Each structure stands twice: as structure tokens, then as C-alpha cells.
Amino acid sequence: NAGVTQTPxxxxxxxxxxxxxxxxxxxxxxxxxxxxxxxxxxxxxxHYSVGAGITDQGEVPNGYNVSRxxxxxxxxxxLSAAPSQTSVYFCASSYRLGVTYEQYFGPGTRLTVT
Amino acid sequence: xxxxxxxxxxxTAQEGEFITxxxxxxxxxxxxxxxxxxxxxxxxSLFMLSSGKKKHGRLIATINIxxxxxxxxxxxxHPRDSAVYICAAQETSGSRLTFGExxxxxxxx
Numbered sequence: 636n637a638g639v640t641q642t643p644x645x646x647x648x649x650x651x652x653x654x655x656x657x658x659x660x661x662x663x664x665x666x667x668x669x670x671x672x673x674x675x676x677x678x679x680x681x682h683y684s685v686g687a688g689i690t691d692q693g694e695v696p697n698g699y700n701v702s703r704x705x706x707x708x709x710x711x712x713x714l715s716a717a718p719s720q721t722s723v724y725f726c727a728s729s730y731r732l733g734v735t736y737e738q739y740f741g742p743g744t745r746l747t748v749t
Numbered sequence: 750x751x752x753x754x755x756x757x758x759x760x761t762a763q764e765g766e767f768i769t770x771x772x773x774x775x776x777x778x779x780x781x782x783x784x785x786x787x788x789x790x791x792x793x794s795l796f797m798l799s800s801g802k803k804k805h806g807r808l809i810a811t812i813n814i815x816x817x818x819x820x821x822x823x824x825x826x827h828p829r830d831s832a833v834y835i836c837a838a839q840e841t842s843g844s845r846l847t848f849g850e851x852x853x854x855x856x857x858x
Contacts, residue, residue, distance in 0.1 A: 666844045677753065677835070677848030685844070693845070725792060729844055734799055735780040736844040740792040 636661050641726050641741035648716040648748045656711040656744050658726030666729040666736060667709040668693070669701065671722040672743075678725065684709055716748045752776050753838050755849035762856050768823040770852045772836035779841045781819045783810050786833040786851065795821070795834075826856045 642657045660667065668683040680693030684703040698720060700712040709728075713720060724744045729736040753774045762768055772781065783796040796803050796810040798819065803810050807826075812819040823830055833853050837846040 668844075668846075670848075675850065677751070677850045678837075678846075679848070680845060683845065723790065727792075731844070732797070735782075735797040736839060737797065738782060738784070738794045738846070740784075740794075743790045743792075745790075 638662065639726055639728050639739050639741035641724075641744050643744060644742065645745050646747070648713070648746065650716060650718060650748060652716050654713050654716065656713075656724055656726075656746075658709045658711065658741055659707050660709075660728040660739070661707065662728060662730070662739065663706060664728035664730045664739070665706070666731075667703065668727045668729075669699070669709070669711045670725045670727065671695065671720075672725060673722050681711065681724075713746075718748045720746065721748045722746060751849070752847050753836060753849040755834075755836055755852050757852060758850065759853045760855070762826050762854070764827060764856055764858050766826050766856075768826050768830075768854065768856075770821045770834050770836075770854070772819045772821070772849055774817050774819075774836075774838045774847075776838055776847065777841045778838045780839040781812050782837040782839060782846065783819075783821050784835040784837060786835060788832065792835070797839075823854075828856045828858050831855050 669681040670678040682701040684690045726741040780799045798812040807824045809822040833851040835851045837848045
């Protein structure tokens, strides 16, 4: 299994540009999430999905869109990039194990918006 | 006040030392996760705890549900243990996690 894959690894955007961060998992996990990681702050949830066709907002959803048309893919779209979206983005998938959810993280995408 | 707080923020140790990282949370949880983030950025899950204690090699994680506190211990620390250790509280109603800011551990030879 490839696990959770993310592309690209690095990206530089100009303010106002749009782009899609790709995330895919081959473990048939129901749950997928997008986080951003900023210095001095913990990982923060942007959007998440509990299954194909179902998405919901997390803690910091503004400026981002997601869709989940298949179990495997969960792309994150930046509609009009802003310097405040400079961050490292992690995609994660998880499956339920009793009352807990085993988490698997992608390698991250480092995004700089100038 | 953050819902999940870790201490210390930074920790430097000599090889072989016993290390403890603490995590306190203020929310109700169904599980507490400990994660490790390597210098290259990748994040891996170390433990998921809903009660008691778990051990994997030189790593031990404990949780006290009544006190809303968890600890991660590393015995006989090694330079390869140098990483950021993150605790995360899993909400009672589902899979969402709330993360602490992380503890940067450096183990010197």
C-alpha cells in the first residue's frame, strides 16, 4: 500500500491564484481530513469527510473548498490564495478501531503564497 | 487557553536519559493520541489511549482520565528520538482531533 499520498510536495503561488492540493489513500478508509500546520500552533483542522459524498467544515475552513467524490481522493482547493495561507498542509485518513480512530498522515505540502 | 496543552515546549536531553512529555486537556475525549513528527516533516502515530498505559519498545504512554492528563515517556533516549512529539485529543462524538502545539525533543550524543 502507498498509504496517504499528497501532491505537490512544494508549491509557490502568487496572491489571488487558485490551486488544488491532491490527497489520495489506498487503504479504503472512511475518514479523511485536511490540516494546516503553522509555527507556534498545533495542527488545525480545515475540512474533513466521513465518507464519499460527505464533507464538513473544521476549525479554519475559510478560503478552502473540498469534495469527496470517491473514497480514495480528497482534494483541497484554494480559491484565491492569500499570504495568510502560507503553511504546511497535511492530509490524513483514519479508520475506526473501537472508540478510537487509527490515524495515517500524508507527507505534507509546503505552500508559500507571495 | 488551548484545549490541549503540552509541556515542555522544548526539551534537550543527553543520550540515555529518561524523558517525560506531558499533555493536559480540558475537553471530554474518547481517546488521546501521541504522534511523532520527524525533522523531514512526516507524522506518524505512536499511541492511541483511552485508558491506562501502553508500551512499545522504549516508549510508554499513560493516561489518567479523571485528571485529564497524559504522559509520554522515553526510556534510554537516543539521538534518533529527536523529533517533535504531538498529543491530540479525540472528541467523544467522532474522529475529530484537537492538537497540542508539540514538544521539540533534542537528544544529544
